[in-house]
Amino acid sequence: MLNQLLHSIEVYLRHTPQGEFLRTAMWGWPIFESLHFLGMSLLLGTVGVFDLRLLGFARRIPIAALHRLIPIGISGFVINMVTGICFISATPDQYLFNKAFYWKVTFITIAGINVMIFYARTFRRLLEAPPDSPPPPGARLAGGVSLLAWIGVMSAGRLLTFFRP
Amino acid sequence: MESVYVWLEATSLSTWLRESPSLWAFPFVLILHTVGLAFFVGANVAWDVRVLGFSVGIPLESLRRYFLVMWIGFWVNAFSGVLLLLAYPTKALTNPLFYAKLALIAFGVVLALRIRREVDQFGGTDAPSLARTLAAVSLACWVAVIFAGRLLAYTCTRLTVDFPC
Numbered sequence: 001m002l003n004q005l006l007h008s009i010e011v012y013l014r015h016t017p018q019g020e021f022l023r024t025a026m027w028g029w030p031i032f033e034s035l036h037f038l039g040m041s042l043l044l045g046t047v048g049v050f051d052l053r054l055l056g057f058a059r060r061i062p063i064a065a066l067h068r069l070i071p072i073g074i075s076g077f078v079i080n081m082v083t084g085i086c087f088i089s090a091t092p093d094q095y096l097f098n099k100a101f102y103w104k105v106t107f108i109t110i111a112g113i114n115v116m117i118f119y120a121r122t123f124r125r126l127l128e129a130p131p132d133s134p135p136p137p138g139a140r141l142a143g144g145v146s147l148l149a150w151i152g153v154m155s156a157g158r159l160l161t162f163f164r165p
Numbered sequence: 166m167e168s169v170y171v172w173l174e175a176t177s178l179s180t181w182l183r184e185s186p187s188l189w190a191f192p193f194v195l196i197l198h199t200v201g202l203a204f205f206v207g208a209n210v211a212w213d214v215r216v217l218g219f220s221v222g223i224p225l226e227s228l229r230r231y232f233l234v235m236w237i238g239f240w241v242n243a244f245s246g247v248l249l250l251l252a253y254p255t256k257a258l259t260n261p262l263f264y265a266k267l268a269l270i271a272f273g274v275v276l277a278l279r280i281r282r283e284v285d286q287f288g289g290t291d292a293p294s295l296a297r298t299l300a301a302v303s304l305a306c307w308v309a310v311i312f313a314g315r316l317l318a319y320t321c322t323r324l325t326v327d328f329p330c
Contacts, residue, residue: 027319034315037202038308044200045207049234058230065222069211151200158196162188 010092019089029090036083042076044150051150054143056135064127097165100156107152114149118142166258170326173254182252183325191252197245202314205238206307209277213307216280216292216300225284225292235277256321256330266313269306276303 013019022028046069052058053066088095095101122138129136135143173179182190212231215223250257257263276299283296292300321330 030316030319034312037311037315040203041206041210044203045211048204049211058227061223061227065220068220154199155196158199159192162192
């Protein structure tokens with residue numbers, strides 16, 4: 001039942017225009033991979049450093065100022081969603097029947113839920129706190145979960161090749 | 166050089182890295198190299214963007230904190246990079262792109278140090294104009310490093326002494 005569903009998803013993805021494009025375009029795959037690594041760096045260089053600040057490092061940098069770099073991280077995430085969907089569409093069997101892929105999706109989901117809780121509960125109070133003050137436990141937790149989740153995403157991504165069906 | 170490749174590939178560390186089925190061998194070193202890359206290049210890019218005039222609320226003096234993230238990333242990658250080189254010395258050393266990648270990294274590090282010196286000497290809220298120009302060059306350099314690194318996998322001619330790529 002589940003296998004049948006996965007197979008129909010596989011057939012569907014394989015025939016999408018982005019899937020056919022990436023499978024056939026000369027140098028398409030390496031260029032998209034490079035973009036995927038670039039997006040990853042944009043994300044970790046901004047969100048990852050923001051997480052470190054939430055954990056209490058570099059307290060002299062105002063949180064609000066560091067937060068202004070976050071759009072760069074979001075653009076990195078968007079680059080990686082687009083290139084990532086293209087990879088999955090090009091060779092869906094390599095992902096849908098690969099446990100590392102599901103670890104990766106799980107870690108991305110954890111990071112997503114974590115960031116929603118952070119903006120809903122912690123962020124505004126953090127901006128109102130006096131500068132240089134030690135970050136509250138909620139902020140530290142959000143920073144730690146985010147950092148570990150993104151390291152998990154990168155690790156699972158790297159392991160994809162080693163768990164190919 | 167051929168005898169050097171033969172000798173390196175026969176060492177027990179090289180053989181273990183290349184042939185061990187353990188995820189703690191080659192896959193773990195690759196993960197280290199990827200996470201290190203994200204922080205090293207990511208912090209560099211975020212800093213370049215700040216020097217170019219975005220998010221001016223981040224004090225330029227806090228550059229030192231960014232440098233700490235960069236250097237940790239740099240050394241993680243120097244270490245994991247040497248291990249990757251040891252695992253497949255023929256693959257890397259027979260590929261001209263590998264030397265281009267190393268040269269680009271050296272250029273990027275020199276640029277980062279030069280930008281830091283400019284900012285230290287003349288820094289106010291705005292980075293001096295020379296630092297801005299160098300930051301733009303630095304951004305292009307790190308994009309080139311990522312492309313060069315990723316394309317290594319597609320441009321090699323020899324995997325080991327005995328096997329073609």
